[in-house]
Amino acid sequence: MAEQEHSGGIAEHLQYWTYSFQQDLPVDERNPFMQIHIDTMLVSGFVACLILGFAFWFKGRIVNGVPAGVQNAVESLVGFVNDTVRDNFPVHNPIIAPLALTVFVFIFLCNFFDILPAYLLGSIAHGLGAPAFRPVPTNDLNLPVAMALTVFAMVLYYEFKLKPVHFMKDLLLQPFASLLLMSKNPVVKLLGVLLIPLNLTLKLIEEIAKPLSLSFRLFGNMFAGEVIFLLIASLLLADNVADMASFGGVVSEVMGLLVGLAWSFFHMFIGLLQAFIFMILTVVYLSIAHQPVEH
Amino acid sequence: MSIDLTLVGQFIIFITMLLLLKKMLYVPLNDAMEARAKKIEDGLAAADAGLEARAKADADAEAQIDAAKFKAQEIIAAADKRATEVKEEAVQKARVEAAGIVDAGKEELASEVNRAQQALREEVADIAILAAERIVGEELDAKKHAKLIDSVVKQGFNAA
Numbered sequence: 001m002a003e004q005e006h007s008g009g010i011a012e013h014l015q016y017w018t019y020s021f022q023q024d025l026p027v028d029e030r031n032p033f034m035q036i037h038i039d040t041m042l043v044s045g046f047v048a049c050l051i052l053g054f055a056f057w058f059k060g061r062i063v064n065g066v067p068a069g070v071q072n073a074v075e076s077l078v079g080f081v082n083d084t085v086r087d088n089f090p091v092h093n094p095i096i097a098p099l100a101l102t103v104f105v106f107i108f109l110c111n112f113f114d115i116l117p118a119y120l121l122g123s124i125a126h127g128l129g130a131p132a133f134r135p136v137p138t139n140d141l142n143l144p145v146a147m148a149l150t151v152f153a154m155v156l157y158y159e160f161k162l163k164p165v166h167f168m169k170d171l172l173l174q175p176f177a178s179l180l181l182m183s184k185n186p187v188v189k190l191l192g193v194l195l196i197p198l199n200l201t202l203k204l205i206e207e208i209a210k211p212l213s214l215s216f217r218l219f220g221n222m223f224a225g226e227v228i229f230l231l232i233a234s235l236l237l238a239d240n241v242a243d244m245a246s247f248g249g250v251v252s253e254v255m256g257l258l259v260g261l262a263w264s265f266f267h268m269f270i271g272l273l274q275a276f277i278f279m280i281l282t283v284v285y286l287s288i289a290h291q292p293v294e295h
Numbered sequence: 296m297s298i299d300l301t302l303v304g305q306f307i308i309f310i311t312m313l314l315l316l317k318k319m320l321y322v323p324l325n326d327a328m329e330a331r332a333k334k335i336e337d338g339l340a341a342a343d344a345g346l347e348a349r350a351k352a353d354a355d356a357e358a359q360i361d362a363a364k365f366k367a368q369e370i371i372a373a374a375d376k377r378a379t380e381v382k383e384e385a386v387q388k389a390r391v392e393a394a395g396i397v398d399a400g401k402e403e404l405a406s407e408v409n410r411a412q413q414a415l416r417e418e419v420a421d422i423a424i425l426a427a428e429r430i431v432g433e434e435l436d437a438k439k440h441a442k443l444i445d446s447v448v449k450q451g452f453n454a455a
Contacts (some may be wrong), residue, residue, distance in 0.1 A: 098317035208435030
């Protein structure tokens with residue numbers, strides 16, 4: 001019974017605060033693109049405002065001379081991103097480093113919200129009348145997918161812009177048709193032409209796998225982290241005062257606190273790591289798109 | 296866990312943030328960092344150039360010192376040579392002068408000897424006349440008997 005309650009509790013806390021523009025329709029018949037996750041939008045918007053507010057405040061305090069305080073820290077971060085881009089990029093593109101910086105900072109700060117106690121924001125939101133509240137926007141697939149698709153769109157743009165013929169050949173003739181088309185035998189050539197749709201399918205799968213893996217890696221890690229937080233809270237923390245007062249309850253509370261704390265630190269590290277991985281993969285994918293064609 | 300309108304909202308948030316962050320944070324900070332890096336680079340280049348100029352100046356100074364030392368050696372050698380010449384000239388001159396003095400002394404000595412001899416002769420002649428007068432008992436005329444007296448004196452001198 002308790003397990004059912006806990007699992008019900010966890011499932012309840014994994015719900016988004018959703019608003020539908022088709023309230024009159026039954027839930028099953030609603031168009032997904034007519035509903036929005038208010039909690040994700042609020043928290044990601046808050047993080048974006050925080051970053052931009054900081055940037056606005058910081059802009060007036062930039063000095064050309066010896067940096068101090070906050071400028072030191074920000075310069076270290078920007079220097080780290082610049083070095084990462086410089087190490088991976090064959091040419092200079094003024095948008096890549098700001099993109100990498102934005103990806104890293106935004107994802108890290110969104111992940112950082114996971115340090116808040118698992119049920120805290122949900123309970124506060126419940127108290128204020130919201131049906132549910134998910135505090136970590138990277139736990140919502142929409143955010144990683146939006147970022148991954150932006151990166152994917154940029155990759156396609158640069159592929160088409162910098163080496164259109166090579167990209168189209170790559171799309172249609174790899175991996176099978178290229179050799180077949182080089183053959184002088186007309187039958188083999190025909191076979192090569194017939195294999196073009198297969199090549200296109202394989203290539204499309206390969207290309208689509210990039211944003212999919214990029215977004216699902218971040219989403220999966222952060223989602224799993226939150227579920228583990230909820231499991232720790234559900235299994236080790238007492239439900240009521242009577243349980244808390246017993247010996248077992250005290251032991252369980254202490255264990256819950258220690259395990260929760262340990263997982264918090266580990267999860268913060270994972271959040272940092274995921275932000276870095278997303279950033280580095282963004283740079284690498286765009287770097288591949290900028291690589292000159294080898295003849 | 297579904298893709299919905301939130302995706303569009305996230306696109307807008309992400310792209311807006313990317314553009315604004317680039318304009319407000321990345322570009323000004325990167326410009327400041329690049330300006331500082333350039334300043335440091337220029338400073339290091341200037342320091343290198345200064346070190347190079349100093350090394351060149353040191354080398355020039357050393358070359359000039361060497362040249363001056365060489366010239367000084369030449370001057371010292373020339374001065375030594377000249378000093379030797381002057382010394383030799385002075386010695387030679389002194390020798391000539393000394394020889395002249397010696398010759399003049401000799402001449403003067405000879406003339407003095409001659410004068411003394413002449414005076415002595417005259418004195419001896421006078422004495423001889425005086426003595427002869429006493430012996431002969433009559434006055435001798437010096438002019439008249441000069442020939443005689445001279446022969447006597449000569450004999451006397453030769454005998455002496």
